[in-house]
Amino acid sequence: MRVLIAGASGLIGNALSTRLRESGHEVRRLVRRAPGTPDEYGWDPPAGRIDDGAFSGVDGGGGVGAVVNLCGAPLFPARWSAARKQVLLDSRVGPTEVLAEAVAEHGVPVLLNASAVGFYGDGGARELDESAPAGTGFLADMCVAWEAATAPAERAGARVVRLRTGLVLSGDGGLLGTLKPLFRLALGGKLGSGTQYMPWISLADEVAAIGFLLEHDSISGPVNLTGPAPATNAEFTREFGRALHRPSPWWVPGPALKLVIGQAGAEMALYGQRALPRALTTAGFRFAHQDLPSALSAAL
Known part of the structure; x- marks a missing residue:
């Protein structure tokens, strides 16, 4: 299968590209700089431009063909100012609209598009x-707009899958990359009540599920791209501390967390989805x- 990936340089995109190639698929990557290898094609989402040839052979003529869109600016650790929230939104909705329209134009049969469990609030x-x-x-409002941006591909008859990743x-990198330095210094602890669910998934299962x-x-x-046994924040804190052989005795009250990282950012820490x-x-x-x-053992 020929697969065109947007967001291939990220944590998931890199791992997915490797897995697909090892499985015998042809991977093509969209990049926002000048292409440097034969498998790269330039694109400019704000301008709605994708290099000629990016979709050749991705239209079903030489195989099934698919586009996987993993675009999106990181949700953490930056504080969510109004400007940052706009960046988060624009980095997801705009590129998705461009790709969905290209999928419709070129008759690509499959679009797998990133989303998140934040959809559920x-x-x-x-x-x-x-x-x-x-x-x-x-987060919920952003995910709704993000998923709605795939509509042109769906209207054209493509099979559209919305990947609500945990x-x-x-x-x-990712969440554990942010948390490891704190936990290694025995500064880890539960956030707020600790009862909010954290719908985790291992990177290996994430890319295997996308391939599936x-x-x-x-x-x-x-x-939903989440593991079968979501854990509460308190459970996650305890297990991560154990995995690193460090105590995690601290507790950050919800109001204090909101004061430090803002109301919007607190959605990432205090909102939960089982x-x-x-x-x-x-x-x-x-x-x-x-x-x-x-999952923690495999990651660490």
Whole structure:
């Protein structure tokens, strides 16, 4: 299969590119600088421009063909000012609109588009599968707009999968890269009540699930990319401390956290989603890491 990836330089994109190539797929990458290798094609999302040739052979003529869009500025650790929130929104919705329109124009049969479990807002202790409605808050509103931007591809008949990804656990960056220095200094601790759910997924399972979705034509619409056993913040704090052989005795009250990182940023720390990967498990996907300790062990 020929696969064109936007956001291939990120944590997930790099791992996915490697996995797809190892599985025998041809990977092409969209880059915003001058292309430096034969598999790279330039694009300029604000201008709505994609290099000629990027879609040749990705239109089903020489194989199934697919586009995977993983674009999006990092949600953390920067404080969410009004300007930062606009960057987060623009880095997701604009590129998705450009790619969805290109998928429609070139007749690409499959679009796998990034989204996030933030779609559900603060779900409390409720189990959230893909049928759950959108929540409230900045993250939820952003995810709704992000997913809606795939509409041109869907109207053109493409199979569109919306990847509602949880917290990806990897030793190479992401959430654990931010937390490790604090926990290694024994400064880790639960945030707020600690009862908010953290829907984690190992990087290995994240990229395996995307590969699975590329090959399963019966799956479309939203898919939760989360591990089968979401943990509360208190449980995550305890297990991460154990994995690093460090105590994690501290507690950051919710009001103090909001004061430091702002109301919008607090959504990342204090809102929780007990999101379950029902679409994946129903389709027969098998997780390599069924529980948090095994995922942390693999990441570290």
